[in-house]
């Protein structure tokens with residue numbers, strides 16, 4: 001037995017306590033409060049097993065990084081092969097074939113105007129690159145994004161993100177950033193008219209709330225961006241690599257963005273990797289001389305294992321037909337759940353594109369004092385009345401789609417089966433029916449959890 005196997009066997013049981021001691025005690029408190037404090041033992045495809053041998057269906061999908069399934073054997077084999085090759089990667093003052101081969105594959109999938117790739121190690125870094133390169137290429141300072149958009153938590157990406165729960169204590173954010181309302185082309189045009197906006201960044205389907213744009217909106221955005229010389233940046237970090245039933249979500253609307261950010265599932269779930277795909281104009285506007293040949297980059301970004309994970313993931317998506325599978329199973333899931341909006345008073349809407357699916361809850365039309373109480377204590381609390389029992393009683397790991405929203409979201413690995421969807425749909429049906437009655441025990445639990453979650457903030461004293 002190797003030392004690693006031994007270490008995990010000997011100390012695996014300490015995971016929660018050790019995490020609380022060394023990493024993030026508040027997070028462990030949160031997990032314990034909502035009853036998500038499992039000891040995880042194993043994972044495969046769309047499943048997780050706890051230390052008691054119970055199998056869970058993972059529709060949270062590592063926030064969208066497991067499109068090819070957890071511990072995908074073919075991606076793993078490629079990584080092992082790469083390790084055994086003693087490759088000469090990361091020479092830094094030199095190049096290797098793997099980054100260029102992955103770039104070639106990515107460009108083959110992208111619209112014709114996108115001709116260059118810059119590798120990164122995360123979604124936020126891809127967004128940072130889009131902001132920096134977009135500003136330099138256009139010589140313009142401003143950056144627009146959508147209300148309720150999410151683009152990452154580093155300072156630049158955070159400046160384009162509009163969730164106050166992530167931004168409020170971390171200011172001042174970068175200057176020149178503004179948000180525009182969803183689906184509103186004239187509000188966007190008003191901001192673009194001054195011709196000082198470098199780029200407009202948009203998620204084709206918003207991760208927060210799983211919002212799908214109105215027909216014509218994104219096409220209109222592209223037209224306006226072209227008219228006013230603003231770069232059109234589509235953030236495919238979550239929607240990319242088959243999630244919405246197309247390789248990239250922008251294909252649904254035939255878009256031709258100047259910039260595309262990717263990450264998450266390019267990793268195969270194994271090695272962090274992201275990229276900014278850009279038009280030749282953007283590249284030429286930044287990397288325009290020998291001294292500027294290294295104007296942006298990052299030490300780890302094009303490392304061997306990341307590149308192999310990317311190549312193997314793209315191959316897996318293609319060979320297993322996962323993009324088509326996402327479209328087909330997504331349609332099936334919608335068909336089987338769309339009726340919930342008529343059957344349950346608390347269901348406002350069920351929507352999805354491929355395997356990016358959500359159910360939104362509302363106060364029952366006749367009014368409900370319990371609903372109002374829950375909302376007063378913590379907006380979006382009702383959705384926890386569904387997420388928690390789904391996990392506890394049905395062994396389905398899901399998530400609420402953003403702070404304060406009554407939206408439950410499913411972004412499972414694209415390898416899920418029809419039987420898995422049956423499991424999800426029947427569990428959801430039972431759970432929503434139970435939550436709709438807002439039983440006292442469940443409401444009391446939710447209120448206690450919300451109160452336990454109130455900040456116990458001790459600000460650092462100013463020196």
Ligand code: PMP
Pocket residue numbers: 063122123124125127150151152153203207235236237238239263264
């Ligand atoms: N953009 C989008 C659309 C995302 O969904 C995310 C992550 N949820 C990010 C950017 C940031 O990616 P990362 O967590 O890898 O930094």
